[in-house]
Amino acid sequence: MNAAAVSSLGAKAALVRKIGGPFTIESVQVAAPREHEVRVCLVGVGMCHTDLVMRDGFPIPMPVVLGHEGAGVVESIGAGVTSVAVGDHVVLSFNSCAACPNCAETQPAYCYNFMAHNFAGVRPADGTTAVSQDGALIHANFFGQSSFSTYAISHERNTVKVDKDLPLEILGPLGCGIQTGAGAVINSLGLKKGESLAIFGGGAVGLSALLGARAVDAGTVIVVEPNASRGALALSLGATHVINPKETADVLAKIKELSGGGVRHAIDTTGIPAVVAIAVETMLPNGMLGLIAVPPPDAMLPANMLSMLIRGAGVKYITEGDADPQTFIPQMLAYYKAGKFPFDRLIKKFPFDQINEAAHASETGEAIKPVMVF
Numbered sequence: 001m002n003a004a005a006v007s008s009l010g011a012k013a014a015l016v017r018k019i020g021g022p023f024t025i026e027s028v029q030v031a032a033p034r035e036h037e038v039r040v041c042l043v044g045v046g047m048c049h050t051d052l053v054m055r056d057g058f059p060i061p062m063p064v065v066l067g068h069e070g071a072g073v074v075e076s077i078g079a080g081v082t083s084v085a086v087g088d089h090v091v092l093s094f095n096s097c098a099a100c101p102n103c104a105e106t107q108p109a110y111c112y113n114f115m116a117h118n119f120a121g122v123r124p125a126d127g128t129t130a131v132s133q134d135g136a137l138i139h140a141n142f143f144g145q146s147s148f149s150t151y152a153i154s155h156e157r158n159t160v161k162v163d164k165d166l167p168l169e170i171l172g173p174l175g176c177g178i179q180t181g182a183g184a185v186i187n188s189l190g191l192k193k194g195e196s197l198a199i200f201g202g203g204a205v206g207l208s209a210l211l212g213a214r215a216v217d218a219g220t221v222i223v224v225e226p227n228a229s230r231g232a233l234a235l236s237l238g239a240t241h242v243i244n245p246k247e248t249a250d251v252l253a254k255i256k257e258l259s260g261g262g263v264r265h266a267i268d269t270t271g272i273p274a275v276v277a278i279a280v281e282t283m284l285p286n287g288m289l290g291l292i293a294v295p296p297p298d299a300m301l302p303a304n305m306l307s308m309l310i311r312g313a314g315v316k317y318i319t320e321g322d323a324d325p326q327t328f329i330p331q332m333l334a335y336y337k338a339g340k341f342p343f344d345r346l347i348k349k350f351p352f353d354q355i356n357e358a359a360h361a362s363e364t365g366e367a368i369k370p371v372m373v374f
């Protein structure tokens with residue numbers, strides 16, 4: 001298709017008009033893709049915790065179209081797009097600037113301009129968006145996609161082509177939540193075959209970390225999770241042990257007992273300082289604690305410096321699993337095809353028009369990873 005022949009399209013999008021929501025499905029217009037942009041017909045989109053954080057008041061201009069785990073089919077492409085073509089199946093991920101030193105070193109998760117390209121609600125270059133309603137601007141470009149919509153504009157950089165024999169409607173969460181957990185283990189911690197890991201929190205990101213650990217044939221993997229059904233799911237996905245902190249008085253001692261003295265590395269997905277205080281003490285010498293969750297705004301790291309010194313312990317905040325989506329999403333899909341990465345077991349499907357029910361199911365823990373299908 002000739003990009004110049006493409007015009008704007010009518011779409012149905014879930015808007016957030018005020019802090020706290022709800023999502024309201026409304027008719028909007030999605031403009032033609034500009035240079036290096038891609039217009040995607042969405043097939044499925046995941047609900048990530050960050051969508052709910054934005055809905056509930058993290059600063060973003062409203063009304064806004066959220067959604068940042070989209071998967072769909074390329075409907076049209078803007079000038080200069082070469083990596084995808086009309087009809088390709090694609091997964092959308094976070095966006096980055098392409099110009100800063102970290103983007104140049106294929107570390108787009110640490111793009112110097114990450115906030116502007118993912119959270120500004122507009123195109124950072126000129127303050128416009130591709131979405132409008134009766135001529136009025138609707139904020140979009142959330143994570144460079146705003147995919148709570150039947151059509152969305154993404155960018156060549158955050159649009160990843162995938163094979164057509166994969167179940168497209170459930171692939172979107174690979175672009176954020178699943179990549180975040182699995183990438184933290186595989187990329188950031190570099191967990192190796194036979195090595196041990198403790199995971200604090202068995203939600204979508206923690207269980208994705210577990211999937212990553214199993215994909216690289218980790219040894220002992222201990223999941224600390226108070227919700228019994230999530231603990232049971234963790235065991236069925238390959239955790240060697242689950243600790244329920246409501247039933248275990250000394251979680252640190254239990255981890256040391258189960259692992260024979262401590263774990264190689266640890267992951268915190270809770271953001272709770274009292275949990276991090278335990279997590280940082282679980283690692284063997286030269287271990288690393290990866291921190292993934294959004295902490296309370298005033299939280300300080302609760303770590304004993306002498307204990308860390310003695311062990312040479314590291315602590316690292318990890319964004320998007322240190323992933324370059326163009327290579328890591330295909331890597332996760334290769335594990336999936338090999339039967340080593342059953343991420344589909346985390347997913348519960350909802351029709352797109354039940355997006356508020358999906359959000360509620362995520363908040364109550366009834367659904368680990370909701371995916372809205374179109």
Ligand SMILES: [Zn+2]
Pocket residue numbers: 096097098099100101102103108110111112113114
């Ligand atoms: Zn950058």
Ligand SMILES: [Zn+2]
Pocket residue numbers: 048049050051068176177
């Ligand atoms: Zn996310």
